[in-house]
Amino acid sequence: MIAVEEISLTRGDFSFAGISLQVPESSYTVLMGPSGAGKTLLLESIGGFLPVTGGRILVAGRDVTMLPPEKRGIGFMYQDYSLFPHLTVEENIAYGLKMKGIASCERTSTVKTLLSSFSLHTLASRHTGSLSGGEKQRVALARALATRPSALLLDEPFAALDPEARLSCMDEVKAIQKEHGLTILQVSHDRDEAYRLADQVVVMDNGRILQKGTPAAVFSYPVHPTVAALAGFENMLEGTSGSSEGGRTRLSIGTGTIIADRMVPAGDRVFACIRSRDITLAGADISQSEQVNRIDGQVISMVATEHGCQVRFAGPFPLLIDIPGDRSLQDCQLGDHVVALVAPADVHLIHLPKNTGEGGNAP
Amino acid sequence: MARTAAGRGSLMSSPEQPPRKKYWPSGNSLAAFWIPGMILVGIIVLALLVITIPVLRNPEYLAGAASDPVVFQAFFVTFLAGFCAVGILAITGTPLAYALSRSDTPWKGVVETLVDIPLVLPHTVAGLMVYLLFMSRGLLGAPLGGIGLTFEDAFPGIVAAMVFVAIPYYVNAVREGFGRVPVQLENVARSLGASRARAFVTVTLPLTTRHIMYGALLAWGRAIGEFAAVIMIAYFPVVISTLIYYRFNTGGIAESQAIAFLLILLCLVLFFVFRFLTRRAGVYDDRS
Known part of the structure; x- marks a missing residue:
């Protein structure tokens, strides 16, 4: 479970104060909002890449507010997947295990299992520059899951995919989330993504949370014009x-x-x-x-x-x-x-x- | 229709047809840019020729310079000092370049300006600064002299002058390289368990190889070419630029031309060897 309690953050001209959010254990939460709402900043502050000026962040019951990213046990995936271009698919997946000092034989066996379960075994020795969008996403997911994180933060992971690949990737991610019982917090702009994936939708704008609930509740009964716009009400x-x-x-x-x-x-x-x-x-x-x-x-x-x-x-x-x-x-x-x-x-x-x-x- | 297309295909592949002339669409030619640009390239070619042609016409000067132990020693001192300067820059300049590329402190601009100062200073002023800092009574020269490190008329003095003048060349090139590595890659590396230092070593540094190499080459070229700053702190041991100037004054143009020709030749060989050895370096720099 991820619990964000009254956190504050300032980044340049942008700031948010007193944001609270709960992502229940083994659930999928989609964080929505217009561009510049502060979604990625919130995600990066939970990930530990941006320092918060107040409040607490708890991951699986552990206060990680003052911990560096490497000690938070949170996987992170960006829109462009941020695969390491100088490493092969196999090395990308093994990266986290190596950083955590996992023994070579155990590392090899974990990587093999992941390559197989993500259907990446034929790409193991390829560099990531030549992979398709869907393949890159599978590598990024396998890499993030290799270290068994307590939670996964995804920043618009489907935005760069073509419509066909997008649907199949969404289904894959949802299946993996259910299979591994993962706690996922994902940023998205897309209502369909939220309907397809989310157990909970959280809408934020201008550094504050406007509404949260199930996708059906949020999109059928918006309580703020910004939420209504995201919910697809063309006439306001x-x-x-x-x-x-x-x-x-x-x-x-x-x-x-x-x-x-x-x-x-x-x-x-x-x-x-x-x-x-x-x-x-x-x-x-x-x-x-x-x-x-x-x-x-x-x-x-x-x-x-x-x-x-x-x-x-x-x-x-x-x-x-x-x-x-x-x-x-x-x-x-x-x-x-x-x-x-x-x-x-x-x-x-x-x-x-x-x-x-x-x-x-x-x- | 199909016959026309086939006919056209056979006509195009016929060896008897004259090659088609390429026509640039109006306003699409780069001639307007090439012509003034070639003036600069022409000056460089001419400058090389005025050294090369007389030397090749009078090879006895070249043979004399190539067999002269003083010339050999000057080359050795220059190149070695240049490598030492680059080594010092790599150790100190790489972290500085990284800090500058990732920091958003308000003092960043001040540090960047300070780094650029050797770029805008007259070389004699740079030499004076190095001398005042590293002379035996200097701010740094005095305490370092206490541990046996002498700069005046000594090899460390040459290295100090070379480091000082080459700082902006190295730091700016490497900083640009770090700036091109998305910070998201480091964030992901850290989320996977790498500390900041390990993320730097395992992700950022390998993706900046080309810029580090380029910065090192620029800094080395700048360092071995320094004259004014070097002679102000260390006239001896003689570096190659000092020797060329000395021979120009005492032995005439022909003697200095022969040494200059050797320097150009050695630099070209070194540059080609460097490019060959590092041809695969930075192959992933643009894919990040």
Whole structure:
């Protein structure tokens, strides 16, 4: 288990203070956040490469805050895998064992086992420069696991792979994690990675943790606009809460209003988050009562996408709308006056109470 | 269509066809850069020729210089002092270069400026500094003299002058090499159980081989060519640059030309041997 307790760190102009995080034993945690959020710094401070100015870091119950990286028992893997280019695959894997003073015969046997279990035996004598992305990743993992670390820190390990290799590598890493009961903390930008791998997702921005939970909980019920953006809510409309009635609240956004299925106090700052796929378009003549949220506007751009078409809609507030390919949009043309329809249940509300500048609460 | 392509293929491979002329797309030629650049290269070639041609025309001077024990001793002293200077720089300059490449202390800029000082100083000023530091009553010369290390008109004085003038050449070249090794490699090495020193020795140093070699060669070349700083602390034992200057004043151009020719020849041979021996060094430097 990795336990980060109230750690603080300053690096140039960037700093974070009082960050706490728990990565349960044998679990996979994915740390997400926009670029510059401090994810890699947090990972490097846990790894011992950056000194913290306060707080404690515990690995498998042992306080490692003041220990150098080599004594923390934490494996580390960077996005580019950082394989030693002057060593062969075999020597790369054996490196940690050599540094730890493991006897030559034991070292050879461990390396052989790892080469075999990672299907690297045919590459053993190759230098790493000629390996493919997937092979490099397997070498880096085998090297990190050779010393049997208590935990593994991975900094965007799949970012450099092509889409096909990425999926198979993710599955491999997850299988290895389960097989070895590894505790992994991984930095990622990718929601799909988090869904596929994570038992827990932690989102951070500007040096603070915004939300943590299971991938489904975090991505379905974001409590902060940054989390909502990572969760794939393409439309985030800032406004003010108005009257509430029957479990619903009317929100003032731009020059229009929208109703959400949630009660919040009137006059508070809110973000109405709507996924582009949850909005439908209809002709301007659609009857008023058919949907609760009816937004009149105009189509200002249409772009073909993999799944159909994406429409930019200008009304009392701008909207991005995905039209699936199987739904016909016979009469919709650029410049047409149309109606966007959104069910109140599809409007996720991030409520920012008056007394707090940032952060919100889940429903 | 297929016939056309086949026809074109056979035409292209026909030996009777004249070779195609290469046309540079407009504005793509490097001539505008080569022409002024070749002025410098031309000056170097001419400088070599004005030494080489007269020496080859009058080989008796060359034979005289090659068999002169004074010339032999001067070469020996110069090259040995140069190697000693490089050795001292390797031991002290390599850690300094590493510290400069990895440190983000606000004092780094001050240290970098200090390292560069010998680069911008007139050689006589460098010589004066070395003399004042290492003379028998000097700040360093006095205590070192107490343990039997004399610098004035002695071999250690030559080495001291050579080290001083060659510091920036070695440190800057090696620092650049360390800067090219990603710090992530060291971090990973440390996460695998290597101490900072072992990560440096087992990962960083092997990946900086080319820059260390290059720095050593630059420093050695600079060291053996030093004249002013060397004669101010140690006129004797005579180094080759001192001897060339002495013979120029006493024996004339022809005598000094013959020694200069030998020096050029030996340096070229040494450079080629060095390049041959280190041709595989640094083969992984660019893959890190």
